[in-house]
Amino acid sequence: MSFAGRHLTRAGAALFLALLVTPAAASTQRRFALVAGNDTGGPDTRPLVFAAQDARRFHAVLTELGGVAPADTELLINQNADQLLHSLDSLESRIAEAQRRGQSTILIVYYSGHAKDGELRLGDSRLSFAALKSRLAAAAADIRVGIFDSCHSGMITRGKGARRAPAFEIEATGSQETRGLVLLSSASADEEAQESDEVGGSYFSQYLVSGLRGDADLSRDRRVTLSEAYAYAYARTVADTAESAAGAQHPTFSFDLKGNADLVLTDLTSRREGLYVPASAPAGTYYFIDASGSIAAEVVKPADADRQIALPAGRYRVRRRLADRLRIGEIRVAEGQVQTLDESSLRDAPFADDPVKGRSREAGVAVNLSVGATVQAFFDAPTRDGLFPPAGLLSAEVQVRNFFRRSWLMAFDVAAGSANGQVTRLDTPLPFRFSEFTGGLSLATEWPLWNGRLVPYTGLRLAYLLLSRKFEDRTIPDQFFSTFSPGLVAGLRCQLWGGFGAQARARAHYLLYNVDQNRSLGYWELSAGLSYDL
Amino acid sequence: MTCKTVKALVLLAAVAGCGNYSNEDLDFQLALPEDGELDAKLPQALTLDNSAEYYTQTRKVVTTFNGCAAALTNLVDHVRSYPPTSRNGAERTWGPFSDDKHPGWQMRVVMVRSADPAAPAPGFVIAYRFQIRNASQSGSAFFDFLTGSYTSSGGARRGQGDMHLLVQDARVAGYPVADFGDLAKLDLNYDTSGYPITVEMTIANVATADSPGATYGYTESADGSGALVFDWSTKAVPGAPGVTDIAFTSRWLGSGAGRADAYLPTGNVAVGTDCWGPDTVADYVWRWDGQGNTGSPDLCAFGAPN
Numbered sequence: 001m002s003f004a005g006r007h008l009t010r011a012g013a014a015l016f017l018a019l020l021v022t023p024a025a026a027s028t029q030r031r032f033a034l035v036a037g038n039d040t041g042g043p044d045t046r047p048l049v050f051a052a053q054d055a056r057r058f059h060a061v062l063t064e065l066g067g068v069a070p071a072d073t074e075l076l077i078n079q080n081a082d083q084l085l086h087s088l089d090s091l092e093s094r095i096a097e098a099q100r101r102g103q104s105t106i107l108i109v110y111y112s113g114h115a116k117d118g119e120l121r122l123g124d125s126r127l128s129f130a131a132l133k134s135r136l137a138a139a140a141a142d143i144r145v146g147i148f149d150s151c152h153s154g155m156i157t158r159g160k161g162a163r164r165a166p167a168f169e170i171e172a173t174g175s176q177e178t179r180g181l182v183l184l185s186s187a188s189a190d191e192e193a194q195e196s197d198e199v200g201g202s203y204f205s206q207y208l209v210s211g212l213r214g215d216a217d218l219s220r221d222r223r224v225t226l227s228e229a230y231a232y233a234y235a236r237t238v239a240d241t242a243e244s245a246a247g248a249q250h251p252t253f254s255f256d257l258k259g260n261a262d263l264v265l266t267d268l269t270s271r272r273e274g275l276y277v278p279a280s281a282p283a284g285t286y287y288f289i290d291a292s293g294s295i296a297a298e299v300v301k302p303a304d305a306d307r308q309i310a311l312p313a314g315r316y317r318v319r320r321r322l323a324d325r326l327r328i329g330e331i332r333v334a335e336g337q338v339q340t341l342d343e344s345s346l347r348d349a350p351f352a353d354d355p356v357k358g359r360s361r362e363a364g365v366a367v368n369l370s371v372g373a374t375v376q377a378f379f380d381a382p383t384r385d386g387l388f389p390p391a392g393l394l395s396a397e398v399q400v401r402n403f404f405r406r407s408w409l410m411a412f413d414v415a416a417g418s419a420n421g422q423v424t425r426l427d428t429p430l431p432f433r434f435s436e437f438t439g440g441l442s443l444a445t446e447w448p449l450w451n452g453r454l455v456p457y458t459g460l461r462l463a464y465l466l467l468s469r470k471f472e473d474r475t476i477p478d479q480f481f482s483t484f485s486p487g488l489v490a491g492l493r494c495q496l497w498g499g500f501g502a503q504a505r506a507r508a509h510y511l512l513y514n515v516d517q518n519r520s521l522g523y524w525e526l527s528a529g530l531s532y533d534l
Numbered sequence: 535m536t537c538k539t540v541k542a543l544v545l546l547a548a549v550a551g552c553g554n555y556s557n558e559d560l561d562f563q564l565a566l567p568e569d570g571e572l573d574a575k576l577p578q579a580l581t582l583d584n585s586a587e588y589y590t591q592t593r594k595v596v597t598t599f600n601g602c603a604a605a606l607t608n609l610v611d612h613v614r615s616y617p618p619t620s621r622n623g624a625e626r627t628w629g630p631f632s633d634d635k636h637p638g639w640q641m642r643v644v645m646v647r648s649a650d651p652a653a654p655a656p657g658f659v660i661a662y663r664f665q666i667r668n669a670s671q672s673g674s675a676f677f678d679f680l681t682g683s684y685t686s687s688g689g690a691r692r693g694q695g696d697m698h699l700l701v702q703d704a705r706v707a708g709y710p711v712a713d714f715g716d717l718a719k720l721d722l723n724y725d726t727s728g729y730p731i732t733v734e735m736t737i738a739n740v741a742t743a744d745s746p747g748a749t750y751g752y753t754e755s756a757d758g759s760g761a762l763v764f765d766w767s768t769k770a771v772p773g774a775p776g777v778t779d780i781a782f783t784s785r786w787l788g789s790g791a792g793r794a795d796a797y798l799p800t801g802n803v804a805v806g807t808d809c810w811g812p813d814t815v816a817d818y819v820w821r822w823d824g825q826g827n828t829g830s831p832d833l834c835a836f837g838a839p840n
Contacts, residue, residue: 516556
């Protein structure tokens, strides 16, 4: 299993929550979804990188294309088992209400996270597969779909109808209303569910989402059914994990359905924005990377066949991997339009420029050195005017990332500077030269965006300050003050080229001044500088 | 936690939250007159062989005057040169320090700032005491060796002040004061808030001294002109039986030209006058006994004193 830098999933997904009127939702069928992702699994587990992100992406595709109204979804990120069950209760109440109105109902439950010893691990809490399966089996919704992307999740599909197979088929010709339970798992009962830096998520969830966005639409009817999505995710997951260190990962399914209609999970006709890969484009796997640096979708394009996927409006980077190089480019999907990918707009690039590969670099311990300029001033005007004047400092900082844990930043910094100041005592202006030396230790958490090219971070800092002043009137002795000062730091690091980057940073600190009397003071700092990855 | 870690933390704690970075300390440090600020200033720096006799006498007195002022200001130099040892509200204390010159003795300076509505802005008075104690004697308390006060007006070190050197008290307490000769007490009042600057000094000697003491009054104007009035008390003036008090009024211009008049305060009897030019050479000399009289009083920069 490889790891990638942790990402917050795109906040932009929320922008699409309002765009959810689909034919399915407009009909008498009403869909409900409980989507949960949890990166942590308590003791004896290593934090996952993409579980929460996978949940957000699955939630996004359901609300964009899956006919699930935002009001009928529950998105749980890093929540515990009690909260999951509570949300399930809430949805079931709404399902019962819908059924009283004569609506047929579908409940989709998705979970991405840890599982071990027959239990889902949601942080420090646990929920057994058996209990959850029983809960789904007994739920009132006409169709219940459970999708579990976790290690050993195949345990939940054990029993009647369970299969580890590339596909299942539900005849689509029948008129009888479909009812029952479908369970999909990302791995067999004895397999690990793997994440990948390369695909920017767990294999299974990533392919499931890509398939739901259109790449799994084998029938070319602009609708992706449950069986199509599963078949697509199964094939891609097995193929891509076959050579992995953990071995091939085999999704499984079980179903207990009555009726003869396949379940349409996503309706691409409900979405007017998307990408079209024409038949004339070279065959291969195309990755479309969104603004957050995550793979929004991938398209496996055969020769002489076109492909179309639904994607929200926005700018996407395109990557197609060849044997010796990449073909990369950018494409913009405009609101309400399907953008055709033009092969001529792509360019050759070495593997080093892989827009996704940078994620892998960040996963390990990384060190960079930055130098810059800092402006510092105290909030209190009298202090600023007559005691500690605003000063400019030259600063240097060493940042160590992913040392304690992924996406955590530890930084050591030093800065020195000076300024001219003046204090008036006894009606006499006393000019002085103010000097300052600071050293600091920061601990921050960061949220890489755009494949790590833009990294905001925020955290805590403990600084040591040595402040001194030398008066022009040399009969007055030099003065100094030294202290520790706790504070907050927020910054933005931007990758420029090669190992170089730019940084901007703001700090706010508390300082206890105790020479004449105890006074609580505060000061701010703004910094900008250049950094280099060592 | 390792021993090294503990040591490091102790070291960090030791350097945290400490220092002398203080605006209020400046008030105390600026309250004290600096060495030279209370000096009498004669324009010329030298005395020539043919300088006027009273000019030469004036310069000698100026030297004595400035030496006494320096004795006072030097005592409190620690306050200007070092941060306070302790701060307690409106009180600052420097020391106690060991008296390197007199082993076994300690000294300290205590300054107290107090509001004084009658004082000019910023409206406070700073009182200070230079104290000494015999540290070799257990229970020995500090006693005042020098006291003073300062009321600010006109800027740093500008204002009204007084200083009192209590040599006799120290002598009685056993403090070695041989450097001060027959001096018993030295009082100094000054006003440097604006021109004319005035400094008045009173010297009181011990009873066994040849001279009971002297008084000095110095005035300095913005144009460099000045005046020094000094009055010596003496047990006996040679050649003048019954005379125990002689006074001089010496005045000068910024150019250096000046005039000095000697007289007996009792009855205000003139006994001599010298006038000199910028070169300090006498242009006019008059003595009550007619010895060496020369020149014309018209050549004098000043008229006779009132």
